[in-house]
Amino acid sequence: MSAALPPRGFPPDEFHARRDRAQALMAEADLDALLLTTEPDIRWFTGFLTRFWESPTRPWFLIVPASGDPVAVIPAIGEALMRATWLSDIRTWPSPAPGDDGVGLLAATLAELTPPSARIGTPSGLESHLRMPLDAWARLGEALAPRRLAGDAGALRRLRLIKSDREVEKIRAACAIAGRAFARIGQEAREGDPLERVFRRFQALCLDEGADWVAYLAGGAGQGGYADVISPATDTPLAQGDVLMLDAGVVHDGHFCDYDRNFSVGSPAPETAAAHARLLAATEAGFAAARPGAAAADLFHAMDAVLTGGAGTAETGRLGHGLGTQLTEWPSLLPHDGTVLEPGMVLTLEPGLQTVPGRLMVHEENIVIRDRGAEWLSPLASPRIPTLGEAP
Amino acid sequence: MSAALPPRGFPPDEFHARRDRAQALMAEADLDALLLTTEPDIRWFTGFLTRFWESPTRPWFLIVPASGDPVAVIPAIGEALMRATWLSDIRTWPSPAPGDDGVGLLAATLAELTPPSARIGTPSGLESHLRMPLDAWARLGEALAPRRLAGDAGALRRLRLIKSDREVEKIRAACAIAGRAFARIGQEAREGDPLERVFRRFQALCLDEGADWVAYLAGGAGQGGYADVISPATDTPLAQGDVLMLDAGVVHDGHFCDYDRNFSVGSPAPETAAAHARLLAATEAGFAAARPGAAAADLFHAMDAVLTGGAGTAETGRLGHGLGTQLTEWPSLLPHDGTVLEPGMVLTLEPGLQTVPGRLMVHEENIVIRDRGAEWLSPLASPRIPTLGEAP
Numbered sequence: 001m002s003a004a005l006p007p008r009g010f011p012p013d014e015f016h017a018r019r020d021r022a023q024a025l026m027a028e029a030d031l032d033a034l035l036l037t038t039e040p041d042i043r044w045f046t047g048f049l050t051r052f053w054e055s056p057t058r059p060w061f062l063i064v065p066a067s068g069d070p071v072a073v074i075p076a077i078g079e080a081l082m083r084a085t086w087l088s089d090i091r092t093w094p095s096p097a098p099g100d101d102g103v104g105l106l107a108a109t110l111a112e113l114t115p116p117s118a119r120i121g122t123p124s125g126l127e128s129h130l131r132m133p134l135d136a137w138a139r140l141g142e143a144l145a146p147r148r149l150a151g152d153a154g155a156l157r158r159l160r161l162i163k164s165d166r167e168v169e170k171i172r173a174a175c176a177i178a179g180r181a182f183a184r185i186g187q188e189a190r191e192g193d194p195l196e197r198v199f200r201r202f203q204a205l206c207l208d209e210g211a212d213w214v215a216y217l218a219g220g221a222g223q224g225g226y227a228d229v230i231s232p233a234t235d236t237p238l239a240q241g242d243v244l245m246l247d248a249g250v251v252h253d254g255h256f257c258d259y260d261r262n263f264s265v266g267s268p269a270p271e272t273a274a275a276h277a278r279l280l281a282a283t284e285a286g287f288a289a290a291r292p293g294a295a296a297a298d299l300f301h302a303m304d305a306v307l308t309g310g311a312g313t314a315e316t317g318r319l320g321h322g323l324g325t326q327l328t329e330w331p332s333l334l335p336h337d338g339t340v341l342e343p344g345m346v347l348t349l350e351p352g353l354q355t356v357p358g359r360l361m362v363h364e365e366n367i368v369i370r371d372r373g374a375e376w377l378s379p380l381a382s383p384r385i386p387t388l389g390e391a392p
Numbered sequence: 393m394s395a396a397l398p399p400r401g402f403p404p405d406e407f408h409a410r411r412d413r414a415q416a417l418m419a420e421a422d423l424d425a426l427l428l429t430t431e432p433d434i435r436w437f438t439g440f441l442t443r444f445w446e447s448p449t450r451p452w453f454l455i456v457p458a459s460g461d462p463v464a465v466i467p468a469i470g471e472a473l474m475r476a477t478w479l480s481d482i483r484t485w486p487s488p489a490p491g492d493d494g495v496g497l498l499a500a501t502l503a504e505l506t507p508p509s510a511r512i513g514t515p516s517g518l519e520s521h522l523r524m525p526l527d528a529w530a531r532l533g534e535a536l537a538p539r540r541l542a543g544d545a546g547a548l549r550r551l552r553l554i555k556s557d558r559e560v561e562k563i564r565a566a567c568a569i570a571g572r573a574f575a576r577i578g579q580e581a582r583e584g585d586p587l588e589r590v591f592r593r594f595q596a597l598c599l600d601e602g603a604d605w606v607a608y609l610a611g612g613a614g615q616g617g618y619a620d621v622i623s624p625a626t627d628t629p630l631a632q633g634d635v636l637m638l639d640a641g642v643v644h645d646g647h648f649c650d651y652d653r654n655f656s657v658g659s660p661a662p663e664t665a666a667a668h669a670r671l672l673a674a675t676e677a678g679f680a681a682a683r684p685g686a687a688a689a690d691l692f693h694a695m696d697a698v699l700t701g702g703a704g705t706a707e708t709g710r711l712g713h714g715l716g717t718q719l720t721e722w723p724s725l726l727p728h729d730g731t732v733l734e735p736g737m738v739l740t741l742e743p744g745l746q747t748v749p750g751r752l753m754v755h756e757e758n759i760v761i762r763d764r765g766a767e768w769l770s771p772l773a774s775p776r777i778p779t780l781g782e783a784p
Contacts, residue, residue: 052622054608054641055720057519057713077708080620094709096724098518124526126490127449134516135543151527196604203605204596212588212624213595214605216446228472230444232604249446316469317486321449328447332488
């Protein structure tokens with residue numbers, strides 16, 4: 001483990017700025033409050049960071065009123081940790097409470113914070129979900145009347161799309177941790193090693209290099225490519241001619257990297273070496289296109305031109321996406337996505353191509369949009385595919 | 393790493409039995425199909441295992457019809473992996489597709505599989521949520537008319553509450569992996585080590601002992617106890633007199649353990665030793681009460697009698713819970729939970745007590761209910777709190 005890490009958490013002014021930006025959007029959208037239920041949304045406003053969300057049992061709520069600070073309505077088990085954030089108004093109930101698991105307290109709090117005519121917005125668009133039971137959601141709607149539940153008019157998407165410099169530094173730190181682990185796995189995995197051992201070893205290296213945890217690891221290995229990019233490991237040993245891919249979502253202080261590396265087991269076949277070089281060329285083309293004012297679709301087409309000569313489709317559905325508080329965020333690099341890039345957006349560039357029928361290779365890097373163009377957050381790979389050792 | 397692990401996955405007859413149990417409950421509840429959207433529910437019926445659910449971008453759907461096999465309606469990126477399961481009817485769309493991210497295909501598939509009068513059930517009760525955007529949910533309801541969306545009448549809860557022997561063996565394997573890691577961290581963590589280093593090292597030990605991944609780790613350290621049980625690590629060094637607690641959710645083949653261990657940094661104060669012994673006595677009392685026909689509440693009261701003499705409340709809201717495909721599942725060990733225990737239920741026993749004002753100690757073990765009583769799945773801790781080394 002090495003390299004200095006940015007300080008943990010954020011100072012209060014970071015959260016004040018987020019609150020102010022949110023309340024400006026809410027005023028535009030005629031929303032009297034935001035109601036948030038998911039880990040990344042609640043953490044974005046509060047700094048409340050815990051892996052306890054892995055437990056689906058208890059619902060958690062955050063209210064962002066039209067003015068004033070957010071109010072947490074949460075299970076008592078989270079009170080001590082929420083008190084360590086910048087929030088002062090924290091209301092709890094002894095969850096789990098099968099009869100009324102927070103809905104009554106939430107409705108009463110919303111009634112206190114909003115007028116009877118209120119429209120209360122909750123994220124309802126692409127990439128969002130509601131983290132509370134549907135039955136409780138229906139009861140909340142009844143309890144709030146005449147207040148109305150509505151969508152958030154895309155407020156959370158717009159807010160979280162733009163990262164502060166402090167967020168970018170946390171993402172950069174996560175990228176650096178994964179980069180050091182990738183450098184070491186290249187020396188440790190070799191022909192004959194079962195893929196599941198390589199997965200375990202890589203995760204341990206990420207931890208050794210400073211990861212708080214490894215939220216995501218997928219990949220594959222196969223002759224000249226792999227069948228998909230989302231599989232867990234099997235016990236199949238690495239073989240000569242395999243391409244091994246590891247795709248890592250490493251967490252530092254609640255912020256993610258998301259990028260992969262490909263390795264050739266033994267010397268690469270010429271087709272494998274060429275595919276890797278083309279993926280890197282596509283990545284560089286995406287990078288060159290990534291500047292303020294460009295659309296997400298422009299990055300797609302810049303990469304697609306290198307990959308296919310402009311076929312306009314992607315093996316994995318898209319050629320990259322947003323990144324930050326979650327492994328994947330808006331926008332998607334799709335042929336028709338008109339999202340205009342702005343400074344502070346963090347993106348993955350993720351070109352893929354079919355190498356032989358039914359087999360892929362995918363490469364991925366992480367970037368941030370700056371005033372004059374893009375900046376690498378992950379340590380850019382070489383066009384030459386790295387080689388893993390053969391069996392001793 | 394040591395010890396044989398059970399084979400990965402399940403043979404088709406496991407899934408046939410699950411399908412048949414589901415369709416019997418659906419007939420009882422007058423449901424013409426189940427619509428499932430979450431990772432554990434979809435995996436329970438299919439065996440589809442991937443960490444890709446960490447990405448919130450794409451929705452995934454599984455339909456369980458009134459008769460016949462489940463039908464997957466999923467993003468194309470998952471097709472290769474879903475084809476490796478026992479399912480044969482797999483329908484895909486090129487997600488992400490901002491205009492219609494699967495709703496049209498899902499509605500058409502449901503219309504093909506159910507009569508116009510159909511009631512389609514989706515989990516809506518405690519501990520459930522809907523993993524798709526609310527806007528898409530509303531559009532689905534409209535597209536399905538005159539078919540109606542309804543709750544699942546508790547079907548998923550009833551199905552997943554009872555584990556097969558094969559599931560129990562996977563949970564036991566996860567418990568054993570964590571047990572070997574706990575045994576080693578006791579020799580490695582010592583006075584002066586920052587808590588975040590201990591967390592990293594423990595996760596690496598779990599991987600070294602065979603974990604596929606470490607889905608959950610929380611804990612704390614403080615003089616005579618800790619302020620809460622859900623916090624991530626800080627850089628505070630362990631000090632003489634601290635109680636260190638590590639609470640681990642280790643995954644083996646998609647199945648979880650969830651239990652903790654407490655350690656005393658240096659020789660324990662008499663109060664710490666006594667608190668630990670009392671927690672173990674409460675755990676044993678819960679174990680003795682855990683047999684078919686007993687209610688979840690009986691386990692609560694058996695433990696509470698030892699902890700408080702029968703106060704009837706719990707510091708963390710409950711004194712244990714279900715476990716299996718997720719870190720926490722139904723039921724909760726609460727004072728009034730009438731869930732009747734049956735063979736095949738896997739539970740945690742998780743007694744806690746306040747040691748000094750604002751500080752807790754919590755102990756946790758995992759058990760399975762058998763015909764004649766309970767059986768330990770985690771390696772039961774000693775009533776004597778283990779001691780970590782002092783600074784050299």
